[in-house]
Amino acid sequence: MTFTAQASLSRRLAVLSLAGLAASATLAQNSGYEPQRGQAGKDVIWIPTPDETVTRMLQMAEVQPTDRVFDLGSGDGKIAIAAAREFGARATGLEYNPDMVGLSNRRAQEAGVADKVQFRQADIFQADFSSATVVTMYLLPALNLRLRPLLFKMAPGTRVVSHSFTMGDWTPDETARAGYGDVYLWHVPANASGNWKLTGAGLPEAALSIAQRYQVLSGDAVFGELRASLVRPRITGAQIGFGLRDPKGQLWQFEGKVDGARITGTATRPGQAGVPFEARRTGEAAPIAPTTAAAEQEASAFAASTAR
Structure with a gap:
């Protein structure tokens, strides 16, 4: 078989595969398919998130009608549907199981939010969700760790909310207990690390020198021969703040x-x-x-430790 023929056959097989998935989803949408608690999925078993947990997740993310919510591993679709119905946002659910996709689309229609919500059959590690302003998930710790490098490529200020599981040593900005599960919130921080020239x-x-690990900052400033530490530096999304005492002893507060x-x-x-500064x-x-390599290694080590 020639390369051209092989490529043509591959394209036809890909089209048939996608058509099969779409047909399965359509069948599920029209057949009254209902999932079973604890059923196996690609990487996790399916356990429905309690309504009060869903509401708290979206409250902590401060979801607004202007937001674009992506729910990773959306299951029966309730988080994405709630984001649209209760908070007015546009939402997308990414789910590997086409039967669940069909079920979710059916429920979105029943909830009257099909114009705001879409569900797609997808592998969350291959899908593009870079347009999200809010990312929600109910996965497993090892999967959260694998996702972490992707999340840090997103726009500063993107809100990330996880039901039950953390992100390794990335400390959450806020936590809650709602229903029977814990809820964790993070804001993707801008990168403020490095050396800076401060004027105004x-x-x-x-000359500023800033070190950063996730959303935790430290650093100092040099005025000639005087070195002074930054006072209570912080960053949330793209917003940065710190105090700095100048050579005359005056404490300045910077918000930028x-x-x-x-x-x-x-x-x-x-x-x-x-006064303005730059x-x-x-x-x-x-x-x-x-x-990414370090995160994958951390995720593998975690998975191995829990398997023993």
Whole structure:
């Protein structure tokens, strides 16, 4: 068989495979298929999320009508449907089981939100959900660890909510107990690491050095021969804040936004009006989270430890 013929055959087989999945989903949508608690899936068994847990997940993410919610491993579709019905957001469920996809589409129609919600048969590790502003999941710890490098490629400020399971050593920004499960929330942080040149009207020029691990910052500033630590530095999404005491002993408070290699915002000191400031990165940023290979190794180690 020639290469052209092989390619043509591969394309036809791919089309037939997709058609089969679509037909299965359509059949499930029309046949009244109902899942069984504990049934096996691709990587997890299916356990429905309690309604009160779903509501709390979406509340913690502060879902708004302007949001785009992606539910990874969407199962029966209840999280995506609730995001649309209760919070007015547009939502997409990614689910490997085509029968579940069909069931979810049927339930979205019954809930009157089929115009806001779609469900797709997909492998979450291959699918593109980069347009999400909110990501929800009820997976397993090892799967969360595998997802972590993908999440850190998303826009700063993207909210990530997990039912029951954490993200390894990435500390959540907020936790709750709702129903019988724990809920964890993270904000994908901008990368503020590296060396920066700080300037602004009325500000003494300084060289900043910032270290970052996930959303935890530390660092200092150099004014000539004086070195001073940043005071209570923090970052949430792209929003950064820190205090800094200048050579005259005045404590300035900086509030700004990280945009790539530039930070802009306002600096204030007690009793004075705020002044604009700017910082520009003078070198390369450092990784703020484990690489994909490191995350995969961590996930494999975790899976092996739980299998024993």
